[in-house]
Amino acid sequence: MRIAHVRILLVLMAVTCGALIWTNTRGEADSGKGEISKGKILYVKNCAGCHGTEGKGDGYRLLGPEPANLASPSTKKKSDSALLKTIHEGKPNMPSWKVRLSEQDSRDVLAYIRTLAK
Ligand code: HEC
Incomplete structure (x- = not known):
């Protein structure tokens, strides 16, 4: 009997943990914020490759418009939705x-880009 009780308890704990983790990750996805590390x-x-490791637009260049300097004030001024577009x-x-x-x-990439502008 005892062992059966412990088992039930363990199952309940696993289910609660799973539910907690699920709601946590859901909350993150809905919050609209990106994760910088990702x-x-x-x-x-x-x-x-194009924008350079520091976002200065010093990567690979083609003929025509040069890669934007993502660390520049002009990019910083733009809204999240404009840049996402x-x-x-x-x-x-x-x-x-x-x-x-x-x-x-x-959104994750954008969150990282936002860290490039100083
Ligand atoms: C093949 C080269 C290339 C690659 C790869 C590239 N870009 Fe760009 N990007 C450009 C060029 C060129 C422009 C500027 C276009 C213009 O001004 O007409 C630009 C502009 C932008 C802008 C607009 C900046 C502003 O101030 O309006 C953002 C944001 C951007 N890139 C983000 C990204 C992200 C995020 C990635 C990777 C997922 C990426 N780019 C990959 C070439 C590239």
């Missing part, structure tokens, strides 16, 4: 990331 990984992989839809010389980055990925 954004950094995505940025280095996808964006640094650029990331989603692309620009001349900048690919569209809509299919490759999820909504959450884009």
